[in-house]
Amino acid sequence: MPAEPAKLARNSLVVGLATVLSRLLGFARDMLIARMLGAGPVADAFLVAFRLPNLMRRVLGEGGLNAPFVPVYLDLRTMEGAQAARRFVGEAFAWLALGVGAATGLGLLLAPWLVLAIAGGFHDAPQTLAMATAYTRIALPFLAFTTLASLLAAVLNSEGRFLVAALAPSLLNLVLIAALIVALTTGMPSVQGAALIAAAVSLGGALHLLMIIVALWYGNMPLVRPRLSWSPAMTRLLRLGGPALLAASTSQLVLLVSTQIASVQPGAVSWLYYADRVFQLPLGFVAVAMGVVLLPAIAVCETSGDAAGRRDMINRALVLGLALAIPAAVALGWLAEPIISVLFERGRFTEIDRIRTAAAMQAFAAGLPFAVIAKVFAQVYFARQTPRLPLYAGLAALGVAILAGRLSVLPMPATNAAAAATLAFVTQACVLGSFLARDGLWRPRLPLLRPILSVLAASVLMVAALAALMPWLEEALSTRSALLWRVAALLTLCCAGGLVYAAAGRMLGAFRLRELSRLGKPI
Incomplete structure (x- = not known):
């Protein structure tokens, strides 16, 4: 059954710890990447190629697909029974497989333009653009695998089974670490090593999907039987899915904008990436856990008409989230240089790389509490199956990030990009809070x-x-x-x-x- 309000802290801890495990493995991965690639053109090329798969992994693998899927699934199971809910899953899986397969094929054809959309500064660096294009094509199949895995993980989350769905994304980091160890121990040149890591990305996505299928099998849940039929539930999912996914992915789209801002300076994409990796540890523990666990809990309140329970749950989630996010933000800002130095400063990662990365991380840290607040607020509208307002808040945040990037005056593109992301998180939290107050769904007390x-x-x-x-x-x-x-x-x-x-x-x-x-x- 979905999580009851009284279980929110426990389930948030489960998801948070699983997410932290993935982040810690990510640190080990990034330490090896920094050692092998440093912060030069090859690193910039690979990290831009990795940005799109990593974005999809974060958005989908960490609960983004829950937003449109969970409320529809729970309503269908409650009103029409488990058999109807299973048919709906089969329909969603079949159509999603068709869609992501076509999108992946199109992405392979349009890879150079995808790279320029993420890092327009590569237009003036043809060699870096060529490497990034090649690495992008190798890694793109990951998108299809992880999207399908995320749909099945949403079924597990709907049934209150959070652990396996939260652990599965760690497989990508394990595969990447193995590939990096092979590349380093064999003395592989950085260009070929980056290609090997890109191939490991796609392999990690396939293993992610396999792990979720095994979890369904051993969880006494029937495996999905894909069917290309179309029910009214699919119409609801389609109506909710686009706005909900865009709204849920706002923080990651903001990071894409930040990458575009940073790409004008060689090495800045790498500095921004390493800073973001550290920033994502507390963000994953708090915001992702809050989002994944809070959504089904609020959906239950909405289904039962418990408005007081919804408001009280939001208050508790804010207290818990900020009690973790505020000290984490302060610590990241204060300890930025020693953290970056210990994690990355070795091999081709130099002192100037440490200084620039630490400055970007300090800019990121200021936005952490606001990112958590925005995550909590957005779940209310996702649970109410009205993702339009979170989408508007997300678009406002993106607009602020783009404007801040254009108006930045500091000669440090990576720091400017991180500061633009922080301003975007502040905007998103404020806009969502004003919507909730206007609609009478929640007010600060x-x-x-x-x-x-x-x-x-x-x-x-x-x-x-x-x-x-x-x-x-x-x-x-x-x-x-x-x-x-x-x-x-x-x-x-x-x-x-x-x-x-x-x-x-x-x-x-x-x-x-x-x-x-x-x-x-x-x-």
């Missing part, structure tokens, strides 16, 4: 202000502790030290900061574990 102010105060105390500890660990963090010592020093900083924040937050009343486990009750 004074009781919410107290825990948020306590979170801010606890975060300040955390920074004070980090500032006091930093001089003692500065030598261990430097590139002169062994990697093991550097990792240990960074972990010491992170753990110490986390402990100080947890103690201060508990003392100041920022959060109470008993309250967080009872998210269905009023604040």
